Amino acid sequence: MGTTNKREDKKMSKGNPDPASVEDAKTDGNLGEGGILKKGPWTSAEDAILVEYVKKHGEGNWNAVQKHSGLSRCGKSCRLRWANHLRPDLKKGAFTPEEEHRIIELHAKMGNKWARMASELPGRTDNEIKNYWNTRIKRLQRSGTPIYPPDVCLQVYDGSQDNHMGTLEMADTQHCDFLHRDGFEVPGVDINGVLNNGHISYSPNFFDITATSILKQGLSSSRTHNVMLPTMHPPKRPRESETLFPALDGSVDSCLPMIDQFLDYTREKVTESFNMSSSFDPDLNTNGQAPFSVISGSHAFLNGNSSSSEPISGAMKLELPSLQYSETRPGSWGMPASPLPSLESVDTLIQSPLVEQICEPHDCVSPRSNGLLDAILYHPQPKGPKMNQPQQTSDVSVIPKYLVESSPMNPCQMDGDPNSPLAHSAASIFSEYTPVSGSSMDEHQSVVTMLGRDIMPETLHRDLSHYVIDKGIPDDIVFTRADESIFDLGWFGHNNEHGKNQQPLLGEEFRSCY
DNA sequence: AAGCCGTCCAACCGCCATTCC
DNA sequence: AGGAATGGCGGTTGGACGGCT
Structure with a gap:
């Protein structure tokens, strides 16, 4: 911003055009060749003319x-x-x-x-705000600092919980049939399953990458971050930020980043408390089960990088607030990320109409849609006895006692x-479970098994967040990486005890540490 | 001094929505 | 009703500038 003032000074200095130049601006000096409208920087003379015009005509x-x-x-240029x-x-x-x-808020x-x-x-x-934000984002990305300070994250997150409709502007429900109109298909996604069961069924085969392997990468490697799965790039959509997540205006591209940051953080804490990062079963591919309930491809579970590591996101472009999607990184909110966060990786977030496909009209009126997370995971209703029974695995029964x-x-x-829907929202991703090995796609788990009990994912998420907020990080959590702690983030000035x-x-x- | 690089920002572009005819 | 005009918005670009080597 340092240059701003200088430039303002310069601007000011040319603020008062002399009458002669005004005349020039009206004549040859201003006209493009052949009467073509002029482009480029405005001269002070042109400014004067415009000001004069507005004074007269409004x-x-x-x-x-x-x-x-x-x-x-x-006219556009004038405006x-x-x-x-x-x-x-x-x-x-x-x-x-x-x-x-x-602005951050x-x-x-x-x-x-x-x-x-x-x-x-x-x-x-x-324009000013946009420029400010974009440069700020770049700066933060370079420095590895989370884009949103934790207080803003929490503020917005809590706000989104309190305000059921606050971030949910339903005016755009017409977009719910967006997919139908455009006839999108999302390979690997069982749309019928989605429509019939409210579940996203994703076939990992399509991307030739298993959830397990992703999970494995996500939990053990910083490189997952850079995995760009084969993607489908539907034609660039107008107003992506609005249309990609219809009826979720202000929720996806606003809440998601925060929730993601928050989830990244929360997830990390869980992971750490599970000691997953260190004792993660190295042989997942053989037992074929993710140790933690997750819907393959669900946003923001695996490694904190929603953009690159999840199969579903392989067909999904999360239109996020312009570059705001801070790719999680060391010392940031989530799991290790690319050491060199690239804007490209953000930009190439895969676009998908999936959510809209899911967004059947009745879904669109989800009373509690928090954005993409809900859009993806909101289950309209459990369908009676068919409500998927959690597949109990010992792996997931390790929620720390304090949490429970x-x-x-x-x-x-x-x-x-x-x-x-709230109960299925953010944390759904956290916990949705898709059996990886040979299981029917219908066998998603909507709950996390905790200590032999089934709890709603939201509970886990909320529990974690509230616990952390209310009580701080429990003593019995050993941070294997102090610098990954929330308290060690740029926003906190790296002042935590650890x-x-x-x-x-x-x-x-960072990479060398792993 | 020259070149390179990063930052900043004004302006443009393309698209959509609304209004007008 | 429908096409044109207009306004508005968000994304992107290109140039000016400053710092560094």
């Missing part, structure tokens, strides 16, 4: 500017110039810390809704609305 009818003022700019630079109520100069924090809630964000920041333009006992939603007391003054490991330094 805003709007921008195409008339050319006619009335002789300014050889298209933009006015809105972004000439409006008298514009606040110039760098963003204040308050504004910056507000707003982005957490809204995603890439720059215009809406701008409306919340008087005197600021969407301390949980405000003790699974033993789990009497909440099991049908609530890893005081440690810098997040980045790049090869």
Whole structure:
């Protein structure tokens, strides 16, 4: 931002055009060749003309500017110039810390809704905010710092829980049939299963990569991050951020990143408490079962990198708030990630209409859709006895005791609305279980087995988050990597007890640790 | 001094939604 | 009803600039 002021100064210095130049702007100096509308940087003379025009005629009818003022700019360009630079109520100069924090908050809630964000920041333009955000993102990605500070994550996450419809703007339900219209097919995904059972059935075969192997990678290697699965790239969709997750406006591209960050964190804690990172069964492929309930390809379970490691995301582009999707990285929220987070990897998040396919009308009115997570995993209703019985595995029965006992939603007391979409939301991904070995795709597990009991995934997630929030990190959790602790993140200045003054490991330094 | 590189930001582009005719 | 015009939005690009070597 340092350059901003300098540039503002420069801008100011050319703010008062002399009358002669104004005249030039109206004549040859301004006209493009052959009367073609001029492009490129605006001159002060042109600005003066535009200001004059707006004074006389007011805003709007921008195409008339050319006619009335002789300014050889298209209406669009005029509008933009006015809105972004000439409006008298514009606040110039760098963003204040308050504004910056507000932007982070707003982005957490809204995603890439720059215009809406701008409306919340008087005197600021969407373009300014967008530029700020994009450069900020790049900076944070380079530095390996989570994009959202934990307080914002939690704030938004909690807010999304409290506010059932707050982030759910249902106005766009028309998009629910989006897929049908476009006739998308998602290879490897049993759409019928989705429609009939509310389950995503994914066939790992399609990508020739098993959930187990992914899991294995995700838990044991930082490289999973870079695995870009074969992808389907539907034609670029307009307004992806809105249409990809219809009826979830403001929830997917806003909540998801936070939830992901949070889930990454929570997941990591679970993983660590399970000691999975160190004692993870190296022979998963032989027993063919993931030790932890997960729907293959479910977002944000395996390794904290939703974009690259999950089969379903192999057919899915999560339109996230512009680059906001901080790929988890060492010292960040999730599992080890690429040492060199690439914007490309974000950009190439695979696009998928899957969610919309899932989003049958009745699904769209999920009373508690928190975004992609719900969109993917919301189970309309358990279908009677067919409600998949959890496949009990010893592997998953290792939830730390403190979680069960301390949980405000003790699974033993789990009497909440099991049908609530909320109960299937974020944590569903966390825990959805797809048997990998030869199991029918119908055998997804919607619950996590904990100590022999079935609990809703949401419970686990909520338990973890609340536990951490309320009580901090339990003493009995041994952080095998102090620098992965939440308290060691950039936002906290690396000041936790375990890893005081440690810098997040980045790049090869980190990789070499594994 | 020159070249390289990263940052910043103004402006453009393409698309969609709404309004107008 | 439907096509054109207009406005709005988000993504992207290209140039200016500064720092570093």
